[in-house]
Amino acid sequence: xxxxxxxxxxxxxxxxxxxxxxxxxxxxxxxxxxxxxxxxxxxxxxxxxxxxxxxxxxxxxxxxxxxxxxxxxxxxxxxxxxxxxxxxxxxxxxxxxxxxxxxxxxxxxxxxxxxxxxxxxxxxxxxxxxxxxxxxxxxxxxxxxxxxxxxxxxxxxxxxxxxxxxxxxxxxxxxxxxxxxxxxxxxxxxxxxxxxxxxxxxxxxxxxxxxxxxxxxxxxxxxxxxxxxxxxxxxxxxxxxxxxxxxxxxxxxxxxxxxxxxxxxxxxxxxxxxxxxxxxxxxxxxxxxxxxxxxxxxxxxx
Amino acid sequence: xxxxxxxxxxxxxxxxxxxxxxxxxxxxxxxxxxxxxxxxxxxxxxxxxxxxxxxxxxxxxxxxxxxxxxxxxxxxxxxxxxxxxxxxxxxxxxxxxxxxxxxxxxxxxxxxxxxxxxxxxxxxxxxxxxxxxxxxxxxxxxxxxxxxxxxxxxxxxxxxxxxxxxxxxxxxxxxxxxxxxxxxxxxxxxxxxxxxxxxxxxxxxxxxxxxxxxxxxxxxxxxxxxxxxxxxxxxxxxxxxxxxxxxxxxxxxxxxxxxxxxxxxxxxxxxxxxxxxxxxxxxxxxxxxxxxxxxxxxxxxxxxxxxxxxxxxxxxxxxxxxxxxxxxxxxxxxxxxxxxxxxxxxxxxxxxxxxxxxxxxxxxxxxxxxxxxxxxxxxxxxxxx
Numbered sequence: 001x002x003x004x005x006x007x008x009x010x011x012x013x014x015x016x017x018x019x020x021x022x023x024x025x026x027x028x029x030x031x032x033x034x035x036x037x038x039x040x041x042x043x044x045x046x047x048x049x050x051x052x053x054x055x056x057x058x059x060x061x062x063x064x065x066x067x068x069x070x071x072x073x074x075x076x077x078x079x080x081x082x083x084x085x086x087x088x089x090x091x092x093x094x095x096x097x098x099x100x101x102x103x104x105x106x107x108x109x110x111x112x113x114x115x116x117x118x119x120x121x122x123x124x125x126x127x128x129x130x131x132x133x134x135x136x137x138x139x140x141x142x143x144x145x146x147x148x149x150x151x152x153x154x155x156x157x158x159x160x161x162x163x164x165x166x167x168x169x170x171x172x173x174x175x176x177x178x179x180x181x182x183x184x185x186x187x188x189x190x191x192x193x194x195x196x197x198x199x200x201x202x203x204x205x206x207x208x209x210x211x212x213x214x215x216x217x218x219x220x221x222x223x224x225x226x227x228x229x230x231x232x233x234x235x236x237x238x239x240x241x242x243x244x245x246x247x248x249x250x251x252x253x254x255x256x257x258x259x260x261x262x263x264x265x266x267x268x269x270x271x272x273x274x275x276x277x278x279x280x281x282x283x284x285x286x287x288x289x290x291x292x293x294x295x296x297x298x299x300x301x302x
Numbered sequence: 303x304x305x306x307x308x309x310x311x312x313x314x315x316x317x318x319x320x321x322x323x324x325x326x327x328x329x330x331x332x333x334x335x336x337x338x339x340x341x342x343x344x345x346x347x348x349x350x351x352x353x354x355x356x357x358x359x360x361x362x363x364x365x366x367x368x369x370x371x372x373x374x375x376x377x378x379x380x381x382x383x384x385x386x387x388x389x390x391x392x393x394x395x396x397x398x399x400x401x402x403x404x405x406x407x408x409x410x411x412x413x414x415x416x417x418x419x420x421x422x423x424x425x426x427x428x429x430x431x432x433x434x435x436x437x438x439x440x441x442x443x444x445x446x447x448x449x450x451x452x453x454x455x456x457x458x459x460x461x462x463x464x465x466x467x468x469x470x471x472x473x474x475x476x477x478x479x480x481x482x483x484x485x486x487x488x489x490x491x492x493x494x495x496x497x498x499x500x501x502x503x504x505x506x507x508x509x510x511x512x513x514x515x516x517x518x519x520x521x522x523x524x525x526x527x528x529x530x531x532x533x534x535x536x537x538x539x540x541x542x543x544x545x546x547x548x549x550x551x552x553x554x555x556x557x558x559x560x561x562x563x564x565x566x567x568x569x570x571x572x573x574x575x576x577x578x579x580x581x582x583x584x585x586x587x588x589x590x591x592x593x594x595x596x597x598x599x600x601x602x603x604x605x606x607x608x609x610x611x612x613x614x615x616x617x618x619x620x621x622x623x624x625x626x627x628x629x630x631x632x633x634x635x636x637x638x639x640x641x642x643x644x645x646x647x648x649x650x651x652x653x654x655x656x657x658x659x660x661x662x663x664x665x666x667x668x669x670x671x672x673x674x675x676x677x678x679x680x681x682x683x684x685x686x687x
Contacts, residue, residue, distance in 0.1 A: 181398070181400065183396055183398060183400045184400050184402060184403075186365075186367050186387070186394075186396070186400065187394070187396055187400035187401075187402070188402075188413070189366070189367075189386070189387040189388050190365060190366075190367075190387050190388070190392075190393055190394045190462075191388075191393065191413055191414040191417070191461065191462075191465065192388045192414045192417050192418070192465060193388055193417055194386075194388060197417060201413075201417075202402055205402075205404040206402075206403060206404055
């Protein structure tokens with residue numbers, strides 16, 4: 001009896017302990033999100049704002065070919081940049097995990113975070129522009145005679161996106177590789193696998209959770225990127241984030257901006273759910289560990 | 303225990319020759335220093351030494367994870383140094399098992415076969431053969447984190463054997479297990495060796511493991527091979543002071559050879575032992591030069607101990623001392639006595655307990671005792687390693 005009361009009390013206590021978090025999330029996450037969803041189903045006001053009438057026009061407007069091509073561009077740029085980020089991160093993290101100067105390398109990855117992202121983007125503009133450092137260097141070395149157009153195109157958007165979000169890919173992958181038992185690779189080689197096969201068959205499956213996290217951590221912010229295409233992109237490199245800002249500030253079609261935001265949120269949520277599933281499997285594995293420990297103890301007793 | 307009939311015709315493995323292998327780390331630390339040995343076909347051979355002695359380095363060189371700075375390694379008469387690990391006909395049982403955590407026990411064992419892209423039926427037949435060999439039928443669909451230490455060990459052994467290697471390398475495979483389980487697995491390992499019949503190279507720092515299963519043992523310290531021999535030879539005739547101290551327990555003293563003469567198959571020497579304030583008769587397998595500075599060693603269990611009013615059986619070349627029991631330690635099947643001699647030197651004596659009636663009067667703390675040993679039970683070893 002006493003136990004049941006305790007259990008009930010601990011549930012109440014649990015809720016009360018987590019209430020600050022609940023309140024915080026409600027105010028700063030649930031309420032704004034609800035407003036956006038609500039706006040996306042309303043009619044647009046003449047000079048911005050919304051009219052309190054139900055409409056799905058905003059969602060129909062998304063299918064405007066101009067917008068669709070931007071959505072498509074956003075998608076392929078994000079997918080490509082994410083893929084390149086991951087491909088760079090795996091060898092980087094591997095080297096970091098095996099290095100003796102791990103702390104230093106980790107610091108080098110993290111330190112750029114301390115600088116404002118706008119400043120870092122302007123640094124890239126300086127670096128890539130026609131009169132910029134890179135072109136000047138190549139010209140003075142006599143490798144090229146005319147400046148290369150390195151900026152205000154898809155190339156520069158992808159390059160800077162990769163630069164901005166690389167740490168988000170490196171950190172989770174580094175964490176799993178750091179915990180990875182490298183003797184497994186020896187074992188795979190010993191059992192007949194080539195270097196490449198042992199990487200594919202043993203390393204990748206065991207660092208999968210880190211790769212998934214990295215995928216989501218880089219893809220989601222890239223998909224919603226705004227300042228990078230705005231500052232280093234060309235006329236035709238606008239992404240969904242830029243549409244939203246334009247719809248709020250210039251065209252003043254708030255429901256359309258809201259509907260795009262809802263789409264972005266849904267895409268992000270799919271990603272988050274995917275990560276949660278992978279990590280839930282890991283929690284399950286930890287539980288399994290506990291069970292195994294108990295069976296082992298029993299066995300030891302026998 | 304192990305159903306050995308399930309494994310097909312035994313293969314005989316290969317002989318492994320290690321020729322003058324030297325491995326230097328960081329420019330100066332010699333992990334292996336001119337190591338040579340020949341391991342016979344089908345032999346259960348142990349590399350024994352304290353941690354950091356170089357035994358694991360040697361195993362990794364044989365497996366292909368490390369390469370020597372000089373020297374060569376042969377399987378039969380072919381050098382294998384140029385082959386990557388996956389091309390060598392050796393397989394390894396790792397100290398931490400190194401089971402693939404994302405695969406079940408079954409898939410771990412099947413891993414080498416899957417790499418060869420064998421068809422499902424062949425894979426299943428062969429995996430099941432080894433699953434039964436190591437008695438894992440019940441647990442084969444569990445992931446490694448659901449298995450106990452002993453079960454993981456069995457998976458690791460089955461996985462290493464399924465490629466039918468000619469040499470099985472075992473890197474301290476039992477060190478993570480508790481003592482009882484270790485004993486059982488050791489016996490099973492020996493049975494598996496008898497049936498599979500391939501060359502086993504077993505790395506351990508546990509002398510009792512090595513003594514109980516090996517055909518021959520190499521004692522390694524500071525990257526050098528100190529002695530290679532059967533467990534009997536190593537225990538009864540240690541080559542150096544280090545070997546004598548490392549294997550079992552012993553009393554060891556500086557001595558000077560006073561005389562040495564042929565005595566049957568062996569040599570009977572009279573040596574002066576300053577620590578005991580006396581001369582001691584001792585036999586050795588090799589003749590020793592008069593005046594040589596050596597170490598004299600006598601195993602505690604070879605010393606007879608009686609209360610001093612009892613008579614010690616008299617015979618030739620018997621060394622007898624009187625002393626006082628400083629510290630009796632009862633440990634079940636035997637008692638250990640630390641006997642203090644008149645000059646203050648302490649001698650370790652182990653007395654094996656027999657039946658109650660045959661055991662003689664109990665020897666207690668502060669009792670005056672006589673201790674005695676025959677010349678043939680002592681041994682002379684080289685001073686320096």
